[in-house]
Amino acid sequence: MGARSSMALMAAAALFAQALPLGAAPEDELDASTTVEQGRTARWLYDQHQKINASLSALKPQRKGVVDAYVVAIGLDSDPVFGREAAEAERVLAHRYGAQGRSILLAAGPGAQGKEAASGSPSNLAIVLGGIAARMDPREDVLILYTTSHGSPTNGLAYKDEPFGFGMIGPKRLADMLDGFGIKRRMAIISACYSGIFVPVLANDTSVVVTAASDHTSSFGCVPTNDWTYFGDALINNALRGPVTLDTAVAQAFARISEWEKKDTLFPSQPQFSMGAKAGAWLTPLEAAMPKERTKPTGKPAVGG
Numbered sequence: 001m002g003a004r005s006s007m008a009l010m011a012a013a014a015l016f017a018q019a020l021p022l023g024a025a026p027e028d029e030l031d032a033s034t035t036v037e038q039g040r041t042a043r044w045l046y047d048q049h050q051k052i053n054a055s056l057s058a059l060k061p062q063r064k065g066v067v068d069a070y071v072v073a074i075g076l077d078s079d080p081v082f083g084r085e086a087a088e089a090e091r092v093l094a095h096r097y098g099a100q101g102r103s104i105l106l107a108a109g110p111g112a113q114g115k116e117a118a119s120g121s122p123s124n125l126a127i128v129l130g131g132i133a134a135r136m137d138p139r140e141d142v143l144i145l146y147t148t149s150h151g152s153p154t155n156g157l158a159y160k161d162e163p164f165g166f167g168m169i170g171p172k173r174l175a176d177m178l179d180g181f182g183i184k185r186r187m188a189i190i191s192a193c194y195s196g197i198f199v200p201v202l203a204n205d206t207s208v209v210v211t212a213a214s215d216h217t218s219s220f221g222c223v224p225t226n227d228w229t230y231f232g233d234a235l236i237n238n239a240l241r242g243p244v245t246l247d248t249a250v251a252q253a254f255a256r257i258s259e260w261e262k263k264d265t266l267f268p269s270q271p272q273f274s275m276g277a278k279a280g281a282w283l284t285p286l287e288a289a290m291p292k293e294r295t296k297p298t299g300k301p302a303v304g305g
Helices: 004-012 042-057 081-095 122-135 173-178 195-202 228-233 246-263 280-288
Strands: 036-037 069-075 103-107 142-148 156-161 165-169 186-191 209-213 273-277
Touching: 036 122, 042 122, 069 081, 069 122, 081 103, 081 142, 081 228, 103 122, 103 228, 122 165, 122 173, 122 228, 142 280, 156 173, 165 173, 173 195, 186 195, 186 228, 195 209, 195 273, 228 246, 246 273
Parallel strands: 069 103, 069 142, 142 186, 186 209
Antiparallel strands: 036 165, 156 165, 209 273
C-alpha cells in the first residue's frame, strides 16, 4: 500500500469515536459520534484488518479521463435483513454504475453469508472510505454509499453487532468522514428510520442524497427475517435494476413505497431525494454507460412475499 493510502488510513483512524468502558449502554443511550466495542478478541481484530486490507487491495485503479464509481454498501446492524440488503445493494449498484471491481461490502452479522465481508462498524467504514479516497480522483470520480440499519431521530444510524458492538453515526459524523477525505462527488442512499436528518448535512452542489424517510418519520420492513426493507426492495431490488435515469427510478420507488404503506395502513415514511445542481457532471456519463437490460429482483419481496 502506497504512502498516499497509508496517510488516508491514518486519517481514518483519527475519525474513530472514543470507546466507552466495558458494559457501556447500548445505542439508545449513545450520542451521534460514539462507538462501543467490547469483548473483541485479538483474532477478531486481526481478521478485520486482513479483510479490509484484502478488499482495498483488490480495488481496480482509477482511470484517467473516465468517471469511475466506487461503491460501498454497509449493513450496520446484525439483524440479518440488513446484511442481506447491503449485499444485494452492492451487486445492483456496482452493476448499474460500472463499478465491478470497485465495490466493497461491510456487514455486521450473518445476513451476508457467503461474503468475506468485514464488520459493518463505523470504524471499518471510516477506514474503507479513506482507502477509496486514496485511490479515486476526487475531481473526476464518485463514491456511491448505501447504508441500511435502524435509525434515531436525534442520533442518526444505529450500529449494533450484539453483544460486542454498539454505536451511532450521526449526520455530522458521516459528513466529517466524507468531507475529511475530500469526497464531495457522492451519492448517499440511506435506508433507516428518520434518515431525512442526513439530507441537509450531506447535500452539496455535487452530491445526491436519497433517504428512506423524512427527519420525523419511520420507514418499514426491517423485520430480521425479511430479505428487504420497503425502501431497499422498491429502490434497489426494483427501480434501479432498470435502464432508467436516477430521478425516474427514485420516483418509481417512492410511488411503490406509498402504495405498500397505504395497503398496510401505515403512516407515510416520506422518503427524501436531493440532487445538487452540479451532480449531473458525474451522473450523466455514468447513466450513459448503464446496462440496457433490466435485471431480475431477488429474494422475498418486502410486501406480499
